[in-house]
Amino acid sequence: MKRVCVTGAGGYIASWVVKLLLSKGYMVHGTVRDPCDEKKNGHLKKLENAEERLKLFKADLLEYENLCAAFEGCIGVLHVASPVPSGHVSNPQVELLDPAISGTQNVLNACLNAKVEKVVVVSSASALLVNPKWPLDQEMDESSWTDVEYAKSIQHWYAMSKTVAEIEALEYGKQHDLNVVTICPSWVVGPMLQSTINATSLILLSYMKDEGRPGGDTIENVERPYVDVRDLSEAILLVYENPTSSGRYICSSYLVKTKEFVEKMESMFPGHNYPKIFTEKSGRAVLSSKKLVNLGWSYRPLEETIIDTIKNYEELGLLEKGRSFPS
Ligand SMILES: NC(=O)c1ccc[n+]([C@@H]2O[C@H](COP(=O)([O-])OP(=O)(O)OC[C@H]3O[C@@H](n4cnc5c(N)ncnc54)[C@H](OP(=O)(O)O)[C@@H]3O)[C@@H](O)[C@H]2O)c1
Numbered sequence: 281m282k283r284v285c286v287t288g289a290g291g292y293i294a295s296w297v298v299k300l301l302l303s304k305g306y307m308v309h310g311t312v313r314d315p316c317d318e319k320k321n322g323h324l325k326k327l328e329n330a331e332e333r334l335k336l337f338k339a340d341l342l343e344y345e346n347l348c349a350a351f352e353g354c355i356g357v358l359h360v361a362s363p364v365p366s367g368h369v370s371n372p373q374v375e376l377l378d379p380a381i382s383g384t385q386n387v388l389n390a391c392l393n394a395k396v397e398k399v400v401v402v403s404s405a406s407a408l409l410v411n412p413k414w415p416l417d418q419e420m421d422e423s424s425w426t427d428v429e430y431a432k433s434i435q436h437w438y439a440m441s442k443t444v445a446e447i448e449a450l451e452y453g454k455q456h457d458l459n460v461v462t463i464c465p466s467w468v469v470g471p472m473l474q475s476t477i478n479a480t481s482l483i484l485l486s487y488m489k490d491e492g493r494p495g496g497d498t499i500e501n502v503e504r505p506y507v508d509v510r511d512l513s514e515a516i517l518l519v520y521e522n523p524t525s526s527g528r529y530i531c532s533s534y535l536v537k538t539k540e541f542v543e544k545m546e547s548m549f550p551g552h553n554y555p556k557i558f559t560e561k562s563g564r565a566v567l568s569s570k571k572l573v574n575l576g577w578s579y580r581p582l583e584e585t586i587i588d589t590i591k592n593y594e595e596l597g598l599l600e601k602g603r604s605f606p607s
Pocket of ligand 1: 294341
């Protein structure tokens with residue numbers, strides 16, 4: 281049976297990847313920082329087929345030996361783990377850059393050690409978007425790279441962490457003859473399987489409740505590229521399974537302004553505490569997923585994402601009055 285490992289298995293995106301792999305008959309290894317943390321990882325054990333085919337391993341990204349143990353016997357690794365900040369970053373080196381960059385290097389070294397055949401590294405659209413040289417009116421494709429020095433100068437540590445990690449991962453693949461493919465998702469939305477709340481879901485929730493909405497009734501009207509977490513998991517598996525995949529892949533479905541997004545939410549689920557005033561914020565990020573679509577990827581309508589997401593928040597009790605969120 282095909283055996284693969286997913287890093288950071290309990291996270292938002294990784295949980296959907298694990299669920300998809302289990303549904304397709306894979307034996308799945310998952311790395312988590314604390315297998316006994318039921319709040320973070322308990323949902324994984326409840327996934328269909330998990331009892332027979334999911335095994336969790338304790339591994340921080342900075343623990344090479346533990347990663348080696350988790351990858352043993354695996355033909356593929358889907359490297360999803362990397363910190364996604366939901367607030368102020370006080371020590372970027374320790375909180376973001378080390379786990380993203382050294383962590384990815386450890387993952388790749390451990391892949392080589394375990395004779396893994398193919399690695400998919402989940403990067404980010406932020407590894408393309410912070411590129412002041414790209415013409416504003418031109419659709420962005422995989423040839424765009426975030427300018428690392430510029431990202432550093434504006435203290436966009438997340439973009440810097442993802443860009444350096446991705447550049448080094450692709451380089452590592454070439455140098456060590458390891459099949460490394462990267463995928464760059466835009467803003468990921470959709471239902472959550474985990475019971476903690478990840479950074480992007482927290483922002484979507486803040487559109488419906490004013491708890492944690494810094495501007496109160498006022499919100500920035502940003503044009504943002506989105507992708508559904510379930511479509512992204514399909515893309516990760518597609519890139520992994522397709523023998524012709526190579527290089528990097530943008531994974532993004534829709535470009536929507538916040539106002540339009542909120543209005544869609546409100547038209548389908550009225551009565552929540554939606555923001556009322558939108559202040560214009562310039563900047564466009566037209567991303568092309570043509571390369572991924574040519575590989576066979578397709579995505580669901582945005583309305584379906586919004587409906588499923590809000591129903592999921594309702595089921596989890598997140599929209600109840602007085603319910604506040606941990607960061
Ligand atoms: N959400 C988005 O919009 C988006 C967009 C583009 C790319 N991505 C990328 O997608 C991946 C997953 O993000 P997500 O949205 O699913 O966020 P998430 O739920 O916060 O997942 C992040 C995962 O990384 C793990 N992690 C962080 N630091 C680690 C370390 N030092 N050692 C081991 N594991 C560590 C976390 O483990 P713990 O549970 O132990 O903290 C968690 O499982 C990341 O690579 C992110 O950059 C996300």
